[in-house]
Amino acid sequence: MAAQLYKTESGRLFHAGAVAIITVGLPARGKTHVSRSLCRYLRWLGVSTKVFSVGNYRRDRMGTIPNDWFDPSNVDALARREKIAEDCLDDMIQWLEQGGGQVGIYDGNNVTEDRRREIHDKLADHNVHTLFIESICTKQEIVYANIRSVKISSPDYVGWDPEEAVKDYTHRIERLIEHYETISDTGLPFVKLLNVGEKIIVNNVLGYLQSRIVYYLMNLHVQPRKxxxxxxxxxxxxxxxxxxxxxxxxxxxxxxxxxxxxxxxxxxxxxxxxxxxxxxxxxxxxxxxxxxxxxxxxxxxxxxxxxxxxxxxxxxNPGEVDGMTMAVIKEKYPEEVKRSRADPYRHRYPRAEVCPLSFxxxxxxxxxxxxxxxxxx
Structure with missing residues (x-):
């Protein structure tokens, strides 16, 4: 983890309060990759962060469902999926308010302006700051590569022929395209990622923690390397x-x-x-x-x-325990050992830098x- 500079009374960092990151975009645009990568980064900073995936909620409650359930004109299916999405959002709010969380990442499509405004207003009622991250991809080769490398291996396509899975998922995307509305409300704080970081647009983003998130997104990449x-x-x-x-x-x-x-x-x-x-x-x-x-x-x-x-x-720098074995440290600094075990991330031995003893x-x-x-x- 990065060195934590201080701890507020609430346990949250940077006096930022509770923050909700809302993903926006069509399927196979890298939203889940951004969510998980950003979650790892924020946890590395010491920020209590958790991803709430609407897709995972849907699979847990409904299992594998036919493609026509993703058709927005299917009223019954739409109502059930909206209920699941709302439950996922409520769970995130509860975690932020009562579960000790600081940043909740709401991983879903959220493709309409009405839905985004509804989410923003609900979070504002709970005193949660929002940041929308929209993933846009204009290069079909990137979308196709993402479908082949990630989507057809998801639980939705267990046992499927790969080519049939690609066709099915592509059809699922096509059903959403006609209802998709890019973010145009400049009153919302948002970041637009074009073609996995090829271009980035930032609007109305305020606060230190939110700025750190933007900085990370500016340096995010998906190209393979070793x-x-x-x-x-x-x-x-x-x-x-x-x-x-x-x-x-x-x-x-x-x-x-x-x-x-x-x-x-x-x-x-x-x-x-x-x-x-x-x-x-x-x-x-x-x-x-x-x-x-x-x-x-x-x-x-x-x-x-x-x-x-x-x-x-x-x-x-281990400070005064430099060169000592664990047995000697326990004998010479028994109280410090207790403090280290109670709060290993923030504890430091006399004259030492912050360093978890386990490391x-x-x-x-x-x-x-x-x-x-x-x-x-």
Whole structure:
């Protein structure tokens, strides 16, 4: 998680109150991907976040239903689906008011202006701030790829022939197109994502937390890439943070072998994922600012690869427990151990940075990893 700067009396961050993110758009436009990705990001920030999926509610209550149930002219089916959508919205409101939540993500189509205004007004009555995120896709190849890669593997199409599933889902989309209304009410706070981030439009978005959400959406991508995590080499002093020791001879040998392994692995798997250009992307190496990380990455730099240092990857300072075993910490700081167990995210040991004890061990800490990323640069 990111370091939490402070905690309000209500437990919510940034004095933002309760926030509801409402997805908008036709099926197969990436709404669920945005919802889940944004949920992970906000949780990483320490914000209590949960996705409420209208589709999941519908499957739980109705199971697999025939395609004509998605026809807006089917009055009975429409009434049942609207009831399920309303129950999902009510559950989100209850979670925000009584369940300790701060950001609820309402994952549904919400394709009409009337429905969006209805949702906005209902949330406003409960003192919940809204932010609409509309996913628009004008490139049919993206929609088709999304249907093939995600939708036909959903619970709605278990046991279906893939080609028949594609046809059925495409027909489902066509039924909604004639009723779809893009967001035009500038009184609503909204973000429009065109072609999965190719263009972004922001309107009437206020507040620090909402601005962080917009910033994340501006950097969201769906292009496949690979990320490798690797341990740094062993140092001359494995137990001390303050010492910032050099790599040992064994550590330098490991660094050379790591470079050889990664380069050979990339060469052997070139184009294996079905994308012949995938392995042509430059290899970038991200490390922390610690000496052991920089020295582990040195063979990559000598081979001509970009090596970048980022302070956010640096091991957290354990303070006065530096170099101690867990047994010694329990003996010397019994009260601190209790506080850590009661609130591990916000607790810190004397003179330490905020660091959950579960992540710290003198011989194995999360910050001894270097990040090697395949990037478009």
């Amino acid at each position: 990320i490798y995590f690797a341990r740094t080499g062993r140092t001359l002093n494995e137990t001390s943070y303050k010492g910032d020791a050099d790599l040992s001879p064994e550590g330098f040998e490991y660094a050379e072998k790591l470079k050889t392994f990664v380069l050979n692995y990339r060469a052997q798997n070139k184009g294996a994922g079905g994308n012949p250009e995938e392995q042509e992307r430059p290899l970038a190496v991200w490390t922390s600012t610690r000496k052991k990380a920089r020295q582990t990455a040195q063979p990559f730099a000598e081979a001509g690869f970009a090596v970048r240092q980022h302070s956010v990857l640096t091991q957290l 710290f061990s003198p011989k194995k800490d999360m910050a001894t990893y270097i990040l090697i990323a395949l990037m478009n640069v």
